[in-house]
Amino acid sequence: MGERNDQPQGPHAAEESGAQEIEATVVLGLRITDWPALRAAARAAVEELEFDGIDPEGQRAQLLREVAEDPNAALGALLHPDRLVASLPGIEALGGTLEISVTDDFAPDFAELFPLDDDGDTGDWTLTPRTACLLHTQLISLSDAAYEDLDDHGDDPVTVADEGDWTVFGRLQQRTWSLHRGWRRAFARAFDDLADDLAIGEWPLPRCPAEDVALRLALADARALLGAQPESVADMMGDLPADLYDYDWDGCTDELFGVYGPDEEDGDLDAGQRIDQLLAATHPEGWFLNYEDAEERDPGRGYRR
Known part of the structure; x- marks a missing residue:
């Protein structure tokens, strides 16, 4: 006989186990040290995305242009909450936003x-x-x-x-x-x-x-x-x-x-x-x-x- 598992299973397991919904705030200070590498990673991330709507490939092409020209857009593609959460076990994304701003706090030394x-x-x-x-x-x-x-x-x-x-x-x-x-x-x-x-x-x-x-x-x-x-x-x-x-x-x-x-x-x-x-x-x-x-x-x- 197999071992008994008393943990809740199924799509509503989180609710039955008393799991909490958590709002996490992460503040990062970043300095871009290799723009070509960042751009290449962002382009690869965009290629993996699934787009809905009337013109999915047009949306992809537009975003590819944006990440190729704008470091903020490239970071946005890589740091999107859905993408980050997908790499973590045992949790699901309930929503989220990403804000990126240029700061003067990280000037060259x-x-x-x-x-x-x-x-x-x-x-x-x-x-x-x-x-x-x-x-x-x-x-x-x-x-x-x-x-x-x-x-x-x-x-x-x-x-x-x-x-x-x-x-x-x-x-x-x-x-x-x-x-x-x-x-x-x-x-x-x-x-x-x-x-x-x-x-x-x-x-x-x-x-x-x-x-x-x-x-x-x-x-x-x-x-x-x-x-x-x-x-x-x-x-x-x-x-x-x-x-x-x-x-x-x-x-x-x-x-x-x-x-x-x-x-x-x-x-x-x-x-x-x-x-x-x-x-x-x-x-x-x-x-x-x-x-x-x-x-x-x-x-x-x-x-x-």
Whole structure:
């Protein structure tokens, strides 16, 4: 004879056993460290979903596009309550919602990413934690402003009359003023690409003409902010260590530009002048072509917005 089982069985077993309905709240602080891997996992999760309605495959295609471009959407696909609960034994989901928001609480630790020499050696120029922090802040701000320009103006051309209404694209060469939304979105991403370099402890070395222009704007804005609001910048730095090379914008120009890019055919030209020549000779549509000696960025990295 088999052993007797006194535990309630069947679909109403939870009610008969006095099982409780529980509302669980989980708060997670997350930092995305590998966007391509996150995107791939989210796409795989979407492929496994079952869609109802008139056009299930259309719904799937739309969600695949969203998770390919938006990290928040990718996280949403992976962290959906139904998906999480399905992996746990002995429980069923009664419903739930997921809220994802971007927080400033998990900013890069620039002191760790750009450590200073303990011996106080000042022989070689270095990108200091405070310089990296301020430059990163300006790159993110410019990216946000560029996306806001897109939201406000779309494909509308910049004109002399409304140049001041554009935060970013009115500052570019006039021959870019009539370019399409896709070009502008790619330029907004150039700020994010350089900011991402800083966020993982790498120098923001421009890999294409668009990034050269983006970094110039960020350096100009960082210099202007420091001159106009030094106390605000000091507050922004918090406990980051100070160094002799803090806010050395001329040093940034000398060290960050020209590592990749046009060859030094004319020895009398500095990196900035060579870049100016390249920009003048290249149609803006070609500004996103990688320099030959620069590593290509992930073509599937998507856009922040």
